[in-house]
Amino acid sequence: MIPTWLTLLCLFIAQVTLETEAGHVLWGAQPVLVRVKDENDQVPRFSQSVYTFQLSQGTRPGIPFLFLEALDEDEPGTANSDLRFYILNQAPAWPSPDMFQLEPRLGALALSPEGSTSLDRAAGGPYQLLVQVKDMGDQASGHQATATVHVSIVENTWVPLDPVHLAENLKVPYPHHFAQVHWSGGDVHYHLESQPPGPFDVDAEGKLYVTEELDREAQAEFLLQVQARNVRAEDYTEPLELRVVVTDENDNAPVCPLWDSPISVPELSPPGTEVTRLLAEDMDAPGSPNSHVVYQLLSPEPEEGAEGRAFELDFTSGSVTLGDAPLRAGQNILLRVMAADRGGAEGSLSSTCEVAVTITDINDHAPEFATSQIEPVSLPEDAQPGTLVATLMATDADLEPAFRLMDFAIEAGDVEGTFGLDWEPNSSHVQLRLLKNLSYEAASSYELVVVVRNMAELVGPGSGPGATATVTVLVERLVLPPKLDQESYEASVPVNTPAGSLLLTIQPSDPISSPVRFSLVNDSEGWLCIKEVSGEVHTARPLQGAQPGDMYTVLVEAQYEDEPTLSTSASLVIRFLKAPSARAPALNPVPTRHLCTPRQDHGVVISGPSEDPDLADGHGPYSFALGPNPTVQRDWHLQALNGSHAYLTLALHWVEPREHVVPVVVSHNARMWQLQLRVVVCRCNVEGQCMRKVGRMKGMPTKLSAVGILVGTLMAIGIFLILIFTHLTLARKKDLDQPVDSVPLKAAV
DSSP, X not given: OOOHHHHHHHHHOOSOOEEETTEEEOOSSSOOOOOOXXXXXXXXXXXXXXEEEEEETXXXXXXXXXXXXXXXXXXXXXXXXXXXEEEEEEESOOSOTTOEEEOTTTOEEEEXXXXXXXXXXXXXXXXXXXXXXXXXXXXXXXXXXXXXXXXXXXXXXXXXXXXXXXXXXXXXXXXXXXXXXXXXXXXXXXXXXXXXXXXXXXXXXXXXXXXXXXXXXXXXXXXXXXXEEOTTSOBSSOOEEEEEEEEOXXXXXXXXXXXXXXXXXXXXXXXXXXXXXXXXXXXXXXXXXGGOOEEEEEEOOOXXXXXXXXEEEOTTTOEEEEOSSOOOTTOEEEEEEEEESGGGOTTOOEEEEEXXXXXXXXXXXXXXXXXXXXXXXXXXXXXXXXXXXXXXXXXXXXXXXXXXXXXXXXXXXOTTOOEEEEOOTTOSEEXXXXXSOOOTTTOSEEEEEEEEEESSOOOSTTOOSOEEEEEEEEEEOOOOOOOBSOSEEEEEEETTOOTTOEEEEOOBXXXXXXXXXXXEEOXXXXXXXXXXXTXXXXXXXXXXXXXXXXXXXXXXXXXXXXXXXXXXXXXXXXXXXXXXXSSXXXXXXXXXXXXXXXXXXOOEEEEXXXXXXXXXXXXXXXXXXXXXXXXXHXXXXXXXXXXXXXXXXXXXXXXXXXXXXXXXXXXXXXXXXEEEEEEEXXXXXXXXXXXXXXXXXXXXXXXXXXXXXXXXXXXXXXXXXXXXXHHHHHHHHHHHTSOSTTSXXXXXX
16 A cells, blocks of 8 residues: 555655656656555455365366465455465375376466376265465465365266167157256356257256257258366366257158150060160168169050060169050150159059150161163263263151261273262252263164162161162264364465466364365355365465455365265465566575474574565565475474575474475565475484485396396316215325235235
8 A cells, every 4th residue: 555645745746757667757747656566565466265176077077176266455466366276185195196187377277187087986075275375476485375175086987878869850849858968067168069060059057959850861960079178168178978869750742863864775675685774773771672763664655556566674683675556766754753752552552654765767778770771871082071971869767867868889801990889968859960971883772771779787677788770871973074184274466377287275273083085165256276185275376356455265174085964164364465576586595405394403594585686685685484284384494594595494393204395485586586495304313413215236136136146156066075085085095906916015024
C-alpha cells in the first residue's frame, strides 16, 4: 500500500525531475504519474485448500486430470507473482512414491508413466497429495502455500461396444438414442467423430444419438469414434470405436441398364446366340432377398402360325438368346422384359426394361447383272478411244451399302486391252468404253466377258463366284477417202510459161495406202493437166489470155484406184506473174551434185547469171527462191549466201534416194528466170561418199574366167609333175639293164 503523505507530496512538486526505477518524470504544468516499485508482500493462496478427484484406470500418463489454481496479489508479470507448483508428499508411497507428476508453471496434475503402468496392473489408492505453490518463480526465496489433493482410483468403464444395427428409414422421433458410453474418471468431456460423416451426436453424459433417418443405399455402415477428453481437449485414453450397421429395407426397385444404341444381331445367326444379358441392379443389400432379381419376357409375343419364338429369356440370369423363329435383315425389334426383386414373390418391386434390337445385314448375296447377254454392239473402225460401247447394270440384294460395293473386270475376250470399264465406287452401273483404236483387219469382232464381284468378302451359303455378262462388239470396216498432203495448193507462174512446164506435185498424205488416181476439175481454159499416177501438174498449153496478177482456180480430185467412189478434192490456185525479159541471162552451169540421206552437213552452191546486157552494171544482185511446188518446198531448203550465190540443202532428215529435179527461181527486180537443178540423193558412207550401184568395170575378170584360170593353173602343175615321175622311172630302168661283170664287187667281211 502507498502511504497518504507520499501521494500528497507528489502532487505539489513542480519543475523537479524525479528519477525512479521506472524512468524520468518531467517537470511541467501537467499532472505527474509516479510508478511505485512492488514489494513481494503478498502470499499466494490456492483456490481451495482441499481437492477431490476420481481417477479412472487406463488414463494416459502426462494427460492432466486436475488443474490446480492459486492467486498472488503482487504485481502481475513480475517475479513476485510468478508461481510454481510442487508435490511435497504422496501418501501412500506405494507402489511408487512418484505416481503423479505436477507441471510447475500450469499446476496440471497427471499420472506419471510409472504411475500409469502401476494403476493398469492394480487399482491401488486412494492417494493423498500435499501440494505447494510458491512465488518468485524458480528462486529459492519466496512465499509458499499448501493444499491437499485426494485422488481416488476407480475401475475403467471405457470398454468396447458391440456393433449397433439401425434400420434405414426408421420412423421415430429424432434425435434417437441408440447407445451409451461412460468414462469413470472425473471432469470428462465427450467428443464424437463419424467415418464417413453421418448424422450422429453425443451429449455430456455419453449418450449417442442418430439425428435423422438413415439410407442404407447411400451408406451402409458407419464407424463412430468417441473420445473422453479433459478441459484442454486432450484424450484421457484411446478413442472408443462403435460400428453402426444400417439394416436393409426393400425400398428400391431393380434398375434396368441403359443402352446408348440398339443391339446389333447379324442375320442368319443360329438359335441360341446370346443377344444380351440383362443385369438389372437393385440397390438393396446384396445377397438379400430384397436384391434377388428375376426376369420375365413381356414382348414380342410369338406371331400367329410361327414356329417357336424369336427370342428366349433365362428368368434367373437375364440372358436373352435367339429362338427358332427366323429374323430378316433390317428388322427393328423392341424387347420388353420385367425385372422383379425378392425372386418375384409377393410384395416385390419391379421395373420394365426395354432393349432395342436391330437385325443387321451380312454380305450373303453376290451381285448379279440385270442381263447376262447384251445385244451385239457395232462400232465403226474409226471410233475414237473413250467411245461408250455399252452400259451394264448389276444389283445386290444386301442392305448394307458397304456390302453393295462392286468390282468389275473384263474376264475374257480382250487380250490386247482394247476396252476398259469405268464406274463410280458406289454405283451399280458400269460403262464399257473403247480404249484403243480399232482395226478391222486385226479383229472384226470381240466377245467380251464382264464379271462383277463384291469388294467385301462373301459369307453364308450364298457365297460363290461372281456373275458374268457377255458383250459382243462388231467392228464395221471403214474405208475413208484418200487424204492429200495439203488442204489447198498454190503455184505462181509467169504468163509466158511454155506448155509442159512442171508446176507442182500433188501427193497423198499416206503414200503406203491403196494407189490413188488424180484428175482436174473446172479447168475451163484447158491450161493445165495432171499425171494420173504421179500427181505432177503441168501446163497443157501456152497460157494465152492470162494476165499478170490474175488467179486461176481449179479442183484437184483424188480417188482410190480400187474404190472409185471414195474421193477427195483440194483447190489449186495459179497466180500469174509478169513475163521475164525476152532474153534470159546466161546461168552458170551447175554440175550434178549428190547429197546424203539421212541428211548431213553439206549442200549445193548455186550461182546467178554470168551476164545480162539489159543490166546497166552487168551483174546482180539476184534473189533466189524454190519453185512454187509445195513438195519441193517441203523437201528442200534454199538459203541466199550473197547477191550472186545461194546454198541448197535438204529440208527433211530423210528424202527418197534418187535423182531429183529442183526448180529454182532467180529474180532481179521484175525479171525472173527458172533454173532446173539436178541433184542426186543417195545413201552415203561414214566419209560422206555416195554409195551408188554400179555394173562390171571394163577389164575386170568375170567369175567364169576366174574359174578357167584356176583350172588351167592346176592342169599345168599336173603335167609338170608327170614329166618328173617319168624321167625318174626311165633312169631306174637303165641301171637294171647293165651286165653283171660291170657291177663292182662288195668287200668281204
